[in-house]
Amino acid sequence: MTSSLRLPFYYLWIAPHALQVIILVLLVWRGFYKKFPVFTAYTAASFCKFITLFIVSKSLLAHTTYFQCYSFGVGIITALRFGVICEIFAHVFANYAAVRSAQRPLFRWTAVAFLTVAFSFAIYTHRFDTDPTWFALHVLERSANIVECGLILALFLFSAYLGLLWSRLAFGIALGFGVLCSLELALAAVRSQIGLSAHVTLDLFDMATYHCCVLIWLFYLIIPERKPLHIPDNIPDNDLESWNNELETLLTR
Amino acid sequence: MIITPILVLAGFLSLAAILFLAKGRAEPPANLANLRKQMQPLDINAFRNLIDCRDEEFLRRALERSQFRAVQRARLMAAVEYISCASRNAAILNRFGEAARHSPNPSVAAAGQKLANSAIRFRLNALQCVLRLRLAMLIPGAGVSSMSVAEGYERMTALVEWLGCMQYKKPDTQISVLPLAS
Numbered sequence: 001m002t003s004s005l006r007l008p009f010y011y012l013w014i015a016p017h018a019l020q021v022i023i024l025v026l027l028v029w030r031g032f033y034k035k036f037p038v039f040t041a042y043t044a045a046s047f048c049k050f051i052t053l054f055i056v057s058k059s060l061l062a063h064t065t066y067f068q069c070y071s072f073g074v075g076i077i078t079a080l081r082f083g084v085i086c087e088i089f090a091h092v093f094a095n096y097a098a099v100r101s102a103q104r105p106l107f108r109w110t111a112v113a114f115l116t117v118a119f120s121f122a123i124y125t126h127r128f129d130t131d132p133t134w135f136a137l138h139v140l141e142r143s144a145n146i147v148e149c150g151l152i153l154a155l156f157l158f159s160a161y162l163g164l165l166w167s168r169l170a171f172g173i174a175l176g177f178g179v180l181c182s183l184e185l186a187l188a189a190v191r192s193q194i195g196l197s198a199h200v201t202l203d204l205f206d207m208a209t210y211h212c213c214v215l216i217w218l219f220y221l222i223i224p225e226r227k228p229l230h231i232p233d234n235i236p237d238n239d240l241e242s243w244n245n246e247l248e249t250l251l252t253r
Numbered sequence: 254m255i256i257t258p259i260l261v262l263a264g265f266l267s268l269a270a271i272l273f274l275a276k277g278r279a280e281p282p283a284n285l286a287n288l289r290k291q292m293q294p295l296d297i298n299a300f301r302n303l304i305d306c307r308d309e310e311f312l313r314r315a316l317e318r319s320q321f322r323a324v325q326r327a328r329l330m331a332a333v334e335y336i337s338c339a340s341r342n343a344a345i346l347n348r349f350g351e352a353a354r355h356s357p358n359p360s361v362a363a364a365g366q367k368l369a370n371s372a373i374r375f376r377l378n379a380l381q382c383v384l385r386l387r388l389a390m391l392i393p394g395a396g397v398s399s400m401s402v403a404e405g406y407e408r409m410t411a412l413v414e415w416l417g418c419m420q421y422k423k424p425d426t427q428i429s430v431l432p433l434a435s
Contacts, residue, residue: 098374125256142260149267156274161380162373163347171275178271186264193257 005200012207016214017050023214026221032169035091038083039173045080049073071137078144084177085151091170092159099162106158107151114150118143125192135192142188149181172220176213183209288349292342300335303328329390333383340379347372 024043027033033040053073056066086107093103122139152174159166166174187206191199302308309328313321350372353365 096370096373098370099377102377121256121260146260146263149264153267153270156271160274162376163344163351164373165351175271175275178275179268182264182268182271184264185267186261189257189260189264 005204009200009204009207012204012211013050013054016207016211017047019211019214019218020047023218023221026218030221032221036084036087036169036173038080038087042077042080042084045073045076049077067133067137074137074141078141081144081148081177081181084173085148085155088170088174088177089151089155092155092164092166096162096164099164106154110151110154111147114147115143117150118146121146138188138192142185142192145181145185145188148177149185152178152181168220168223168225172217175220176216179216180209180213288345292345293338295335295339295342300332300339303332303335326390329386333386336379336383336386340376343372343375343379347376 020043024040024047027036027040027043052069053066056069089103089107093100122143125139155174156178158164184206187202187209191202194202309325312324316324347369350365350368350370353361354369356362356365
């Protein structure tokens with residue numbers, strides 16, 4: 001790595017995780033950890049992964065140790081990401097009894113469909129001049145990104161069509177993950193082909209993406225929940241019972 | 254090697270789609286009166302006639318096969334148009350219901366919740382019905398029952414009328430405050 005890239009590299013590596021500590025503090029302080037326990041766990045795990053990898057990279061441990069730590073971290077983070085997406089699904093559908101029954105089938109069948117796509121792509125991907133272990137890991141990461149991306153896209157499409165309203169934080173988390181998964185999908189696809197030849201550039205792009213996503217999460221965590229501008233509050237005196245009867249008549253017509 | 258550009262393109266397209274959908278995220282309405290004006294009146298009885306199985310049977314017997322197919326296709330296309338229009342109205346009703354949900358008055362809030370749920374259920378039913386009707390256009394013999402759409406729409410209309418009457422204090426307001434189901 002050239003000296004000119006060293007500063008941005010370390011900034012993009014450290015800054016998002018420093019911000020994640022703030023996110024973690026805010027999640028606990030404002031009680032959001034109760035509503036989003038998996039996202040809280042994901043933030044904590046992500047920070048732990050960073051600390052571990054940072055220490056390992058600065059120590060004299062072998063390359064294989066770094067790979068083992070990295071692949072273990074990726075496994076944990078990927079599992080937690082699916083958990084976060086599942087959590088967002090639950091939050092979006094929670095307010096709507098009419099579509100609550102559609103939550104699990106939508107999640108399940110979208111996951112199955114995109115898993116099939118990811119599996120097909122994995123089968124037909126050939127390794128070029130890349131390290132076989134890193135290649136396998138990148139293909140697995142790419143497959144997970146395809147499924148995550150598909151799930152988030154399906155959730156956005158479904159809720160946009162039906163006009164479901166989201167809470168600010170759920171929306172922010174979903175938007176952050178949507179941006180992250182989409183760009184990581186593109187990156188993982190490139191990584192699985194070119195290997196280490198342009199890894200610094202790809203790493204910078206990857207870390208910049210993550211930085212943006214962390215900023216999105218932080219932004220939606222800080223800003224207050226927006227209330228509608230016009231809430232009907234001046235309900236006049238009325239004969240509710242009579243109207244209820246009218247309503248029932250209409251309903252049974 | 255072709256997989257890499259496909260996935261890179263898919264990644265960027267997915268990002269664009271997510272950002273587009275996020276930008277257009279439904280927000281509670283700013284002006285309820287304007288929302289009411291955007292609603293289009295629909296004749297639910299005309300829609301019922303279009304999807305009536307007895308009418309279909311009558312046409313099948315009365316017309317030649319080719320004529321029947323053409324007529325039936327036109328009827329189904331009209332039914333799809335009705336559902337699409339009703340679905341747009343349901344989207345507006347959903348926003349109306351969402352705004353009412355935030356009311357400090359529990360009865361208005363409960364009615365808003367009910368309306369939002371009805372509108373969402375209607376949009377879900379409408380999506381399925383449009384798919385079935387389009388399938389029936391391809392296979393004219395396929396039976397189509399869209400009565401749940403009509404019933405759902407009626408219930409939703411009744412709810413929004415009730416809400417409107419409670420909010421705008423019009424003692425003489427009748428059920429036909431909105432010309433949805435004439």
